[in-house]
Structure formats: C-alpha cells, structure tokens
Amino acid sequence: MLIIRTAFKNIIGAGRATWLNIAVLSFVLVIMTAYNGILDGWIEQSRRDTMDWDTGWSQLWQPNYDKYDIFSLPDAHGKTPAQIDDLLKTGMAAPVLVIQASVYPQGRMMNIQLKGIDPEQHILKIPSLSLRSTGGETPVVIGKRMAATTRLKKGDRVMIRWRDRNGIFDAREVRVAAIFETTVGSADTGQMWIALDDLYAMTGMQDEATYIVMQRESLVNANVGGWHFKDNDFLQTDNRMLEQSSRAESLIIFAILLTLALLAVYDTQTLSIFRRQKEIGTYVALGMTPREVTGLFTIEGTTYSLFAAIFGTIWGSPLLYWFTKTGLPMPEAYGDVGMAVGKAMYPAYKLTTITTTILVVIVFSALVSYLPARKIAHQNMVWALKGKIN
Amino acid sequence: MINVKQFKRTESKYIIRAEGLTKDYPVGEGHFRALSDINLTFSEGEFAGLVGPSGSGKTTLLNIIGSLDTPTSGSVAVLGREVSALTAKQSAFLRNRHIGFIFQSYNLLPVYTVYENVEFTLLLQKKNREERHKAVMEALDWVGLTEKKDARPAQLSGGESQRVAIARAMVKRPAIVLADEPSANLDAENSHHILQTMQQLNSELKTTFLFATHDEKVMQYLQRVISLRDGKIEKDTNS
Known part of the structure; x- marks a missing residue:
C-alpha cells in the first residue's frame, strides 16, 4: 500500500x-x-x-454446385428436395436457380449470372416484388454496381442470352424494373435477378434450383435429400x-x-x-x-x-x-x-x-x-x- | 537465518564494534584501499565523530556501519549483529528500525511534505495513523518545524531542510544516527542550531550519534573524535 x-x-x-x-x-x-x-x-x-442480401441464415446446395467454380453452374440444378416442401410453402426457404447468361447493353456483351428467385420471397432483401410479371414483359432487378457497369437505368430494356436445359441458346429482351442498393457486392456485381417462374420458362428447368436460401427458423441443420447443407459459419467464410x-x-x-x-x-x-x-x-x-x-x-x-x-x-x-x-x-x-x-x-x-x-x-x-x-x-x-x- | 521480525539487539557492551575492517574499491586493474584494519567500538549514547580530510575513509566507514556497503574483510557488528551476514531484507529492517541517516544534501523526498517525509519511515514500520501522527509531531517539535509541516522541501531553507532530515532520522527513536557531513551545506548559525538540536536529542534519548565531518564547527560539539587518514585511525580521543 x-x-x-x-x-x-x-x-x-x-x-x-x-x-x-x-x-x-x-x-x-x-x-x-x-x-x-x-x-x-x-x-x-x-x-x-x-x-x-445474399446468403440467408443457411443454404442447401444442389450437389454439383460450387459457389467458387463458375463452370459448375451448367450442371448445378435439380428438383428441390421434397422434404423441405413445407418450408418452401411457408416462405421459410426460397429456391434460387442460377444460370450463366450474357447481357448486351449498348451493343457490348457481358457475362452475368442470371438468378431466378420467387418474387414473393422475404428472406433476402432483393426487391423481388418488382419481378412480378406485368403485361408480357420480363422484369429484372439489378444492383447499383451492376447498373453502373452496364449503364442501365430503371425502365431500360436490354437483351439477354442464355442456354436452356438442352444447351440451346435463346435470347430475350428484359426490362430493368428496379435498381437496388446493397453493401453486399456478391448480390450485385455481375448479377441479374429474375422471377423464378420466368427463368423456369426460359430454361425448362421447372421446379429446379441451384441452392435454397433458408431462414434461421427453418431449423434445417443437415443434408436433405442429397442436397448439401451449408451453415452460416461456412457461408460467412469470405x-x-x-x-x-x-x-x-x-x-x-x-x-x-x-x-x-x-x-x-x-x-x-x-x-x-x-x-x-x-x-x-x-x-x-x-x-x-x-x-x-x-x-x-x-x-x-x-x-x-x-x-x-x-x-x-x-x-x-x-x-x-x-x-x-x-x-x-x-x-x-x-x-x-x-x-x-x-x-x-x-x-x-x-x-x-x-x-x-x-x-x-x-x-x-x-x-x-x-x-x-x-x-x-x-x-x-x-x-x-x-x-x-x- | 535471522527472522527480520525477530531482529533484536543482542546483549553487547558495544552498540557498534568494528574489527580488522578493510575496504577496497576496484580501480582499473588494481584497487584503492579506503579503510585499512579499522578496530573501533562505540557505546550507547556516544556523540562521536570521524574526522579527516576527503578520501580518508570516514564516509565509507559510516556506510558500512549503516549496512549500505559491505567490508572487503573484517567485521562490523551493529547492535550485536554482524552486518555483512544480513540479507537485504534484514539490512533494510536494521536501517528502518535502528539506524537514522542524516546526509549532507538532506536527501528529502521532493514530492512529500515535511510531515510526510518524517512520517515515511514510520509507514515502512506499518505503524498506525495515531502512532505516526504523535511521533511525527513530536519529532517536528524537537527540531522546531511544526509550523512548516505542510511545506514541501523546495520551500525550505538549507537549515530547515536539515532539521527535517534530523526529525526524519529521529522520529523512529533509533539506537544510532549516522550523520554524513550534516553541516557542510549550512551557514554557521544553522550549523550550530542543528548540532545543538542533535546534542539535546543525544542527551535526552541516549541515541548514539556518529558523524563523518571535517567541519571545525561540528568538532567542537563532539565528545569523542576519531581522526582518520588514508583509511587508518590516526587518533582516537577515547583511547
């Protein structure tokens, strides 16, 4: 002392x-x-x-899907497992179908990921309600970064091209229904979001998905029907x-x-x-x-x-x-x-x-x-x- | 090993006894002999001084007695205990309880008040507040500085500082006070004042005072003068 x-x-x-x-x-x-x-x-x-904006609480991945390997995409789609039908119906899970596509803004060509999502989903903050079909047009939403890269504005129309499930090229004009702002680059850069039903129609991959985003309350914590469970810890690796x-x-x-x-x-x-x-x-x-x-x-x-x-x-x-x-x-x-x-x-x-x-x-x-x-x-x-x- | 809590003076005729005391300081390849075969004894209540020119060994002898230094050979017993055999803790205990030091340059703790400087040694002894207060005020009364108890060392004159140092040395009522050139920085009036104070304390409390000095003013107060030259006793008025 x-x-x-x-x-x-x-x-x-x-x-x-x-x-x-x-x-x-x-x-x-x-x-x-x-x-x-x-x-x-x-x-x-x-x-x-x-x-x-991107991962939800957890995800189920189609067995061929590898987030870090773009070449896995053509084979990374499949019917959603029946075991989670209830979760899909109650909105606690949202399927996302991802395909490779090209967009042609102002005559340029850019490779993008075209992501199909249910317009009614509420798990991700993507403004998917804007994807509701209106009068025969195909609406898409893009992020601010993507808009800057493509120089697209809300209401602009742009041509996209993709391959369907048989590998056949097809093209369509889509309308930019909304431009969202997010801090998450992986939900924005090189991405174009489209209504899941539109993408089903475009690709013939009815009821298929690449991955399924889930809410925390879904309580899924293991592989389901051969789909690989990815927990939050894994999804936060980056x-x-x-x-x-x-x-x-x-x-x-x-x-x-x-x-x-x-x-x-x-x-x-x-x-x-x-x-x-x-x-x-x-x-x-x-x-x-x-x-x-x-x-x-x-x-x-x-x-x-x-x-x-x-x-x-x-x-x-x-x-x-x-x-x-x-x-x-x-x-x-x-x-x-x-x-x-x-x-x-x-x-x-x-x-x-x-x-x-x-x-x-x-x-x-x-x-x-x-x-x-x-x-x-x-x-x-x-x-x-x-x-x-x- | 001596338990510091049980450090008690043993029965001895002499309060300090030095036998065959030699102290060498290394200088380059060789050494300088500061003290050579010193044999001395001091009894309780002596008012004695080691006198001699600079380098004669008086401060060295004082430091060895105060267990601040150790001899190269020979022995010094203070209160019946061999000083060089004490552990650091035991030496500290000896200094804290039984030996008071007065230095030429006062060595007051600069951030403490006069009261706190005097109190410090009692705090080390873990005395309670009341005991400390009583002892400190008594010590300050001896040296006539009760009114300056709240002053800091920087606010004191040389004479006052040395009187605080005396109070600090005396507050624990030690058996021995070792004073190294206590008047060297003081004028004649202050020198006489502090010496009279010390003389009075010596006669009232039977404290043994041992000075190292070459100041004539101090010498005239000493009951016993031991002259040192080149580390040897030249003359002892007691013998």
Missing part, C-alpha cells in the same frame, strides 16, 4: 513527464478502441448484410477471412502505436532512475529493500497506463459515442472490392475488446517500467546516495 501511495505521489509530482505519458497512452487506448470498434462494427454489419486479415492489420497498427507510446514510458523511466539516484539511495537508507524500490518504480510506470485508461475514458468516451452516431464515411469504391461496406461504418464497441486493449497496455507498461527499474536491485546504494551513476 505504501509503495502504491508513494508511486502515486511521485508520478503526480513528476508533472509534465507524467502528463505526456498519460496523454500518449490514452491516445493509443482511444485510437485502438475506435479502430477496433470500427472493425467490430464493420464485421457485424458485414455479417448481417451478407445474410440479409467475411471471416477478411476479418482475420483486418484483425492482423489492427494488431500491427496497435503494436506500432503501443511501441511508440511505450518508448515514451521507457524513456521517462530510464531518465527518472538516472535523475533520482539520490532518492533511490534515500529509500534504501530509510529501510526499503532495493527490490521494493524496483517495485516502486515499476508501479510508477504502470500507474501511467492506469491513469491513461481513466483519462482516455474521460476524453475518449464522448468522442467515441459521437462516432457511433455519425459513423465513418466510406468512399463508394470501397464496396467494389468484395467487402460489404456501407456508406458509413458504425463502430460497435465490445467490452472484451476494450478490456483486452487496456490490459495489454497495462501489462506492457509494467514490463517497460520494470526493465530499467530492475537495475536498481543491483545498484550500489552508496553511489546512488551520492547521485553518481554506476
């Missing part, structure tokens, strides 16, 4: 050096909390958006890999910031021990053991981080709270690189992340405080009392 009290008094008495260390460490804590908050917020948002890479980046940034801040603490400690030789000798003369004096200086250094946590909370909390309200604006182009990124990233602060950050700062502060202080235990106290370095 005496050591803690003495350490406290000493660092308060140290004035500017103390404030400098506290300021630098609190800066690191707040920046890292904000950074991790953004990361956590983005990951949360990305997971949610991916489920809402996000998880991005998260891992972002976490690694965050760790590197944290390490750099923390190293810079700890250099300040280390410097202060080294200088402090150099300048306070007489004081060290005095503590020993008064009855402290050199180890206790080492402990005192270590606690002094560690206390910087404790004060930094308090100081950082005081000035950082309003700032971080404000950040949750305004978010971090993101450039449009960010969404084109495959990440589910909105117009702004809203941080989500997790208690475990904040606690871990503070603990790491405290532990490393203690370590860099101990490193110079441990020399005290081996110091000649006679020389220390005289203020001479040895």
Whole structure:
C-alpha cells in the first residue's frame, strides 16, 4: 500500500513527464478502441448484410454446385428436395436457380449470372416484388454496381442470352424494373435477378434450383435429400477471412502505436532512475529493500497506463459515442472490392475488446517500467546516495 | 537465518564494534584501499565523530556501519549483529528500525511534505495513523518545524531542510544516527542550531550519534573524535 501511495505521489509530482505519458497512452487506448470498434462494427454489419442480401441464415446446395467454380453452374440444378416442401410453402426457404447468361447493353456483351428467385420471397432483401410479371414483359432487378457497369437505368430494356436445359441458346429482351442498393457486392456485381417462374420458362428447368436460401427458423441443420447443407459459419467464410486479415492489420497498427507510446514510458523511466539516484539511495537508507524500490518504480510506470485508461475514458468516451452516431464515411469504391461496406461504418464497441486493449497496455507498461527499474536491485546504494551513476 | 521480525539487539557492551575492517574499491586493474584494519567500538549514547580530510575513509566507514556497503574483510557488528551476514531484507529492517541517516544534501523526498517525509519511515514500520501522527509531531517539535509541516522541501531553507532530515532520522527513536557531513551545506548559525538540536536529542534519548565531518564547527560539539587518514585511525580521543 505504501509503495502504491508513494508511486502515486511521485508520478503526480513528476508533472509534465507524467502528463505526456498519460496523454500518449490514452491516445493509443482511444485510437485502438475506435479502430477496433470500427472493425467490430464493420464485421457485424458485414455479417448481417451478407445474410440479409445474399446468403440467408443457411443454404442447401444442389450437389454439383460450387459457389467458387463458375463452370459448375451448367450442371448445378435439380428438383428441390421434397422434404423441405413445407418450408418452401411457408416462405421459410426460397429456391434460387442460377444460370450463366450474357447481357448486351449498348451493343457490348457481358457475362452475368442470371438468378431466378420467387418474387414473393422475404428472406433476402432483393426487391423481388418488382419481378412480378406485368403485361408480357420480363422484369429484372439489378444492383447499383451492376447498373453502373452496364449503364442501365430503371425502365431500360436490354437483351439477354442464355442456354436452356438442352444447351440451346435463346435470347430475350428484359426490362430493368428496379435498381437496388446493397453493401453486399456478391448480390450485385455481375448479377441479374429474375422471377423464378420466368427463368423456369426460359430454361425448362421447372421446379429446379441451384441452392435454397433458408431462414434461421427453418431449423434445417443437415443434408436433405442429397442436397448439401451449408451453415452460416461456412457461408460467412469470405467475411471471416477478411476479418482475420483486418484483425492482423489492427494488431500491427496497435503494436506500432503501443511501441511508440511505450518508448515514451521507457524513456521517462530510464531518465527518472538516472535523475533520482539520490532518492533511490534515500529509500534504501530509510529501510526499503532495493527490490521494493524496483517495485516502486515499476508501479510508477504502470500507474501511467492506469491513469491513461481513466483519462482516455474521460476524453475518449464522448468522442467515441459521437462516432457511433455519425459513423465513418466510406468512399463508394470501397464496396467494389468484395467487402460489404456501407456508406458509413458504425463502430460497435465490445467490452472484451476494450478490456483486452487496456490490459495489454497495462501489462506492457509494467514490463517497460520494470526493465530499467530492475537495475536498481543491483545498484550500489552508496553511489546512488551520492547521485553518481554506476 | 535471522527472522527480520525477530531482529533484536543482542546483549553487547558495544552498540557498534568494528574489527580488522578493510575496504577496497576496484580501480582499473588494481584497487584503492579506503579503510585499512579499522578496530573501533562505540557505546550507547556516544556523540562521536570521524574526522579527516576527503578520501580518508570516514564516509565509507559510516556506510558500512549503516549496512549500505559491505567490508572487503573484517567485521562490523551493529547492535550485536554482524552486518555483512544480513540479507537485504534484514539490512533494510536494521536501517528502518535502528539506524537514522542524516546526509549532507538532506536527501528529502521532493514530492512529500515535511510531515510526510518524517512520517515515511514510520509507514515502512506499518505503524498506525495515531502512532505516526504523535511521533511525527513530536519529532517536528524537537527540531522546531511544526509550523512548516505542510511545506514541501523546495520551500525550505538549507537549515530547515536539515532539521527535517534530523526529525526524519529521529522520529523512529533509533539506537544510532549516522550523520554524513550534516553541516557542510549550512551557514554557521544553522550549523550550530542543528548540532545543538542533535546534542539535546543525544542527551535526552541516549541515541548514539556518529558523524563523518571535517567541519571545525561540528568538532567542537563532539565528545569523542576519531581522526582518520588514508583509511587508518590516526587518533582516537577515547583511547
């Protein structure tokens, strides 16, 4: 208790050096909390958006379907398994039929994936109601990225070409019924959504699907009728890999910031021990053991981080709270690189992340405080009392 | 091994006894002999001084007695215990309970008030608040600084600082006070003042005072003068 009290008094008495260390460490804590908050917020948002727009909670894949192999598509279709008929009827599952197609905007040709979906489905946020047939036209919906690439606007008509189930080419003019905006590139880029019944008619693949999107409440958790069950964890693989890479980046940034801040603490400690030789000798003369004096200086250094946590909370909390309200604006182009990124990233602060950050700062502060202080235990106290370095 | 909690002075005629004490400091390939075959004893309540020019070994002897340094050979027993045989913890205990130090440059803790500086040693002894308060105020009363108890060392004059150092050394009522050039940074008036204070405490509390000094003003107060030259005892007024 005496050591803690003495350490406290000493660092308060140290004035500017103390404030400098506290300021630098609190800066690191707040920046890292904000950074991790953004990361956590983005990951949360990305997971949610991916489920809402692309994957649903889980999926059943036709055995030949491989999301990452476009050449699997021609064979990746089949009758939906009878075991989930009830789920399909109640809307807890929605079949999606995917075929390769070409679109010809302004005389150009682009390869796309033509995705058939039930206009009445409500599992994905795709505005499928716009796909309801109106007066003999074939409506399609596309995302904003796709619209930008094809230069299509709502109401535009465009020619598409595809192969039916027998491999015969066919073509038709479709009308862009709606353009939706999503953060999920995989539901937008190179995709064109069409009514499932229209696609059945175009391909002859009646009642077939490539994969079936399911709600969480569907409770399906295993293969059904030979179709492969893909759980949410699997469907979030891309996000998880991005998260891992972002976490690694965050760790590197944290390490750099923390190293810079700890250099300040280390410097202060080294200088402090150099300048306070007489004081060290005095503590020993008064009855402290050199180890206790080492402990005192270590606690002094560690206390910087404790004060930094308090100081950082005081000035950082309003700032971080404000950040949750305004978010971090993101450039449009960010969404084109495959990440589910909105117009702004809203941080989500997790208690475990904040606690871990503070603990790491405290532990490393203690370590860099101990490193110079441990020399005290081996110091000649006679020389220390005289203020001479040895 | 001695349990620090049971560190009690053994029955001995002398409060300090040095036998065949030698101290060498390494210098380059060789060594410098600071003390050479010192044989000395001090009894309880002595007011004695080690005098001699710079480099004569008086501070070295004081530091060894205070268990801040160890001899190269020979032995020093303080309160009947061999100092060089003590562990770091036992040495700290000895200094905390039985030895008070007064330094030339006062060595007050800069961030503490006068009161807290004097109290510090009692905090190490884990005395309760009431005991500490009573002892600190008594010690400050001895040196006439009760009104300055809330001042910081930077706000004190040299004489006042040294009086705080005396109070800090005396507050625990130690058996021995080791004073290394206590008047070196003081003017004549302050020197006499602190020496009179120490003399008074010596007679009232029977504390053994041992000075290292080459100040004539101090010497005139000493009951016993041990002259050192080149690490050897040149003259001891007691013998």
